Amino acid sequence: MAVQWIGSPNKDKGREGFRPEAIVIHIMEGTLKGTDAWFKNEESGVSAHYGIGKDGEIHQYVGESDRAWHAGRIVSPSWRLLKADVNPNWYTIGIEHEGREDTPWSNALYDASARLIDEICRRWAIPCDRDHIIGHREIRSDKTCPGFEADVDKLVDMANEFQRDPATFNFIKKPGAVKARVDLNIRELAPTTATAVVRKIKKGRKLKYQGWTSNGMTVNGNAHWYKDSDDNYFWAGATEQPIPGL
Numbered sequence: 001m002a003v004q005w006i007g008s009p010n011k012d013k014g015r016e017g018f019r020p021e022a023i024v025i026h027i028m029e030g031t032l033k034g035t036d037a038w039f040k041n042e043e044s045g046v047s048a049h050y051g052i053g054k055d056g057e058i059h060q061y062v063g064e065s066d067r068a069w070h071a072g073r074i075v076s077p078s079w080r081l082l083k084a085d086v087n088p089n090w091y092t093i094g095i096e097h098e099g100r101e102d103t104p105w106s107n108a109l110y111d112a113s114a115r116l117i118d119e120i121c122r123r124w125a126i127p128c129d130r131d132h133i134i135g136h137r138e139i140r141s142d143k144t145c146p147g148f149e150a151d152v153d154k155l156v157d158m159a160n161e162f163q164r165d166p167a168t169f170n171f172i173k174k175p176g177a178v179k180a181r182v183d184l185n186i187r188e189l190a191p192t193t194a195t196a197v198v199r200k201i202k203k204g205r206k207l208k209y210q211g212w213t214s215n216g217m218t219v220n221g222n223a224h225w226y227k228d229s230d231d232n233y234f235w236a237g238a239t240e241q242p243i244p245g246l
């Protein structure tokens with residue numbers, strides 16, 4: 001997907017040992033153009049990693065490995081996974097959306113945001129669920145952000161559809177068999193923990209596969225998944241051959 005780099009001086013290099021574990025959804029309370037200027041202005045003292053326009057264009061202000069300044073204040077939070085005594089900016093990625101709190105979201109805005117969320121979740125092995133994709137006010141309850149029109153449940157559902165889309169995974173056809181190194185789960189139709197477990201396999205059992213993908217969900221640094229004869233997937237890291245084809 002096309003992302004235009006804008007940049008912002010309002011950031012910290014790196015994440016002090018933390019990594020992105022959740023995505024925070026924001027509303028700009030303004031336009032994409034205005035947000036570009038605001039985040040480029042040192043005096044604003046704020047930023048986010050991404051901004052999405054109502055027509056679906058995506059701008060980036062801060063690299064995902066760096067800390068943006070978008071959700072640093074905690075006020076009566078309701079978020080279950082909030083860490084005690086850690087600024088949430090260290091372990092979250094912020095996405096801004098064009099419009100105001102009462103502006104209905106366009107389909108293009110939902111679509112671009114869900115695609116971006118899908119990509120970020122894969123990149124950082126973030127579970128694509130409502131615990132890990134949250135509205136800003138779940139951290140800071142004195143704000144309405146991301147507004148009354150943002151349907152975060154819908155965003156998560158849409159991103160999950162993309163997570164399951166077979167067209168987004170490469171496939172190397174090369175049948176073989178591999179032994180389960182630990183008890184493992186067979187996942188329904190996609191190389192990700194986002195889909196249902198169709199069956200469980202005991203450690204030591206030999207599993208046949210028709211091939212593999214090398215760009216499934218990254219789990220413990222490994223994005224390889226084998227595809228079985230039913231088009232379901234199991235993570236290569238749980239087998240005695242964690243890197244297929246060697």
Ligand SMILES: [Zn+2]
Nearest residue numbers: 026027136145
């Ligand atoms: Zn916000």
